[in-house]
Amino acid sequence: MTIYRPLSLIAELTYRCPLRCPYCSNPLNYGDNQYRQELSTEDWLRVIHQASNLGVLQLGLTGGEPLLRKDLELLVAAAAKAQLYTTLITAATLLTPERATQLRDAGLDHVQISIQDSRAAESDYIAGSRCFEQKLEAARLVKALGLPLTLNFVLHRQNLDRIEEILELCEVLKADRVELANTQYYGWAYRNRDVLLPTREQLKRADAAVAAARERNICPMGILYVLPDYYEDYPKACMGGWGHRAVVVAPNGDVLPCQAATSIPELEFVNVRNHSLDWIWFESPAFNRFRGTEWMPEPCQSCDRRGVDFGGCRCQALLLTNNAATTDPVCHLSPHHHLITTVTKQANQENLNSSPPLVYRSMSKSQFIAADRQ
Ligand code: SF4
Ligand code: FES
Numbered sequence: 001m002t003i004y005r006p007l008s009l010i011a012e013l014t015y016r017c018p019l020r021c022p023y024c025s026n027p028l029n030y031g032d033n034q035y036r037q038e039l040s041t042e043d044w045l046r047v048i049h050q051a052s053n054l055g056v057l058q059l060g061l062t063g064g065e066p067l068l069r070k071d072l073e074l075l076v077a078a079a080a081k082a083q084l085y086t087t088l089i090t091a092a093t094l095l096t097p098e099r100a101t102q103l104r105d106a107g108l109d110h111v112q113i114s115i116q117d118s119r120a121a122e123s124d125y126i127a128g129s130r131c132f133e134q135k136l137e138a139a140r141l142v143k144a145l146g147l148p149l150t151l152n153f154v155l156h157r158q159n160l161d162r163i164e165e166i167l168e169l170c171e172v173l174k175a176d177r178v179e180l181a182n183t184q185y186y187g188w189a190y191r192n193r194d195v196l197l198p199t200r201e202q203l204k205r206a207d208a209a210v211a212a213a214r215e216r217n218i219c220p221m222g223i224l225y226v227l228p229d230y231y232e233d234y235p236k237a238c239m240g241g242w243g244h245r246a247v248v249v250a251p252n253g254d255v256l257p258c259q260a261a262t263s264i265p266e267l268e269f270v271n272v273r274n275h276s277l278d279w280i281w282f283e284s285p286a287f288n289r290f291r292g293t294e295w296m297p298e299p300c301q302s303c304d305r306r307g308v309d310f311g312g313c314r315c316q317a318l319l320l321t322n323n324a325a326t327t328d329p330v331c332h333l334s335p336h337h338h339l340i341t342t343v344t345k346q347a348n349q350e351n352l353n354s355s356p357p358l359v360y361r362s363m364s365k366s367q368f369i370a371a372d373r374q
Helices: 041-054 072-081 098-105 120-127 132-144 160-172 201-216 278-283 283-291 314-321 336-348 364-373
Strands: 006-010 060-061 086-088 110-112 149-155 177-182 223-226 247-248
Touching: 006 041, 041 072, 041 278, 041 364, 060 072, 072 086, 072 098, 098 132, 110 132, 120 132, 132 149, 149 160, 160 177, 160 201, 201 336, 247 278, 278 283, 314 336, 336 364
Parallel strands: 006 060, 006 247, 060 086, 086 110, 110 149, 149 177, 177 223
Antiparallel strands: none
16 A cells, blocks of 8 residues: 655644634543643654655644644744745634734744634624634734735534625635635534534525635635535545545644544554654554555445545544444445434424524633643
């Protein structure tokens, strides 16, 4: 089997965050001791250097909220020196003019700001914090500094009906690129699936709105629109395939094939404090466990699409079937596909206004402060 080199490093600098989005991709146990021991600046500088030598071209600086790391400018400068294309992926509530200027001057290439809705009250409700106006201000700041701006909206049952307004906001803020990503249901989003899963009718209307915005060419670098995989016939090639194109480094230095991989109990992840990124990518058992197609069960093993979607998402397979090594139930050929259709059927029957309350991502204040002192 040919093992390709990774193109992207997703650096989860911290799991600390001032917001509490109920679809956060951080692990449910992100407040545990193991994640409070964040990598030092020296560790991250070494990781960036090793990633560049490994062939990585893009660096996503994310979290939690990456702006909570006081050494962010140093990491950006190191990445720029290593000729990596750097994207700051941020909720932007902490993006002051001073820091934004310093980051630009350090060589930051691109900023992606997440906004939760087109209206203040609705956006703040999902964020679990009053922050909508700060986000708009940060978006204007990024544009004023001449940095390319992506606006990211996670879509779901509670905001899909305002898709036109969301697209108008992108236009007003002069986003260079727009990412409209329907929620994917693992981690916190799985906990809130009943509240977040949209109806088929909502998705149909959203399709039309996105097509119209594309027609009007509202942003120069285009609109990425990701459907919720629960409504697809085939699963997505999660992360472009396990250990295929991207590598994630968690705040404590564990190296992961995807952001949710720690949910798979059979896997042990190696830490950048103990091994090089190169060794972990090519040799570590966790990266080789679901790499390629040989591990696949039927129906994937004899399916023409096995090299296209790699059997779907391992974390979703585990979550829904208790077995990470089975076909993603999203696939209509999976023996577990009924686990998806039962849920979508129910979502289409429920009254849109009768949702149970959201479970917000939460971390106790004492944990938050303790982590900040690392
Ligand atoms: Fe993909 Fe497996 Fe479904 Fe084929 S059977 S489409 S490889 S998930
Ligand atoms: Fe882990 Fe899809 S999120 S493989």
